[in-house]
Amino acid sequence: MIVLKLGGSVITDKDRPETLDGEALERAADAVAAALDGDIDDLVVVHGGGSFGHHNASEHGVTTTEGTRDAGAALDIHGAMTTLNRFVLGRLLERGVEAVPVHPFSAAHRDAESDLELPTGQVATLLAEGFVPVLHGDLVAHAGAGATVVSGDELVAALARDLEAERIGLCSTVPGVLDDEDRVIDRISDYDDVEAVLGESEATDVTGGMAAKVQALLALEAEASIFGLEELDAFLAGDESGTTIDSSET
Ligand SMILES: Nc1ncnc2c1ncn2[C@@H]1O[C@H](COP(=O)(O)OP(=O)(O)OP(=O)(O)O)[C@@H](O)[C@H]1O
Ligand SMILES: C=C(C)CCOP(=O)(O)O
16 A cells, blocks of 8 residues: 655645646646556555645644634635645546545544544545545644644654555655755655754745654654655656655664
8 A cells, every 4th residue: 555645835836825736736646547557556645735725824823733713714724725635636537546535624633632643444445445535734623722734744644554554655846855965865764864954845834844744754664755746656666766764774
């Protein structure tokens, strides 16, 4: 089973509110459809927000830790994400992919310790029945805080852990994690080794950019890869792509 995140920064124009990067989304959908026509059977897709969730969340002052109890704000943020989800589903369906939505706001929550609880029974059943579940960064109920943002990266980690994913890929707008001379770092096994070069996203982003991504992936037992759109086909074909995050080496 593969868990693939399509970064919001890839499939949208992150600098212009609620604007798709249509070409990039089509290219990603082509790669997913081709992989499913080939050797891959079980694929869970997660997508991020890019210009569809981060702007709304930022306007309402909502992050992964700062919540809201305003239903209007919640619907604004969740609505932006479901709008993007419809676009992603549409592009996949056009290519014959049996893609269906799973909206985390209706399924997941954070407990009083802020730990994410994501039920995965419906995802596992959808996979077994031949569907491609498509989740997305969203809002989730958060005990003691109202509703907070859950990033696609957190969802990837939770899904990979629960469903024992064999491969985990994060397709982002960069070709991998870059060092201080903008070269792709091949392998990361210790956060301290790379902390100095990890930053926030350059665009409006309420979920922590590359630093949060690397942290979420290092917490997993399985290896994960961060790579650019050019390498999506190669990743889906089983090649090592971009930066490999592997905590088992420590
Ligand atoms: N060392 C680094 N290497 C690569 N990118 C970095 C680094 N430090 C910070 N970044 C930033 O992280 C961004 C990628 O994180 P971002 O959260 O925007 O990606 P995404 O997951 O594709 O998008 P989204 O969060 O909208 O789903 C890059 O575009 C870059 O601006
Ligand atoms: C901003 C919202 C609602 C979701 C963010 O998900 P991400 O782009 O994966 O960090």
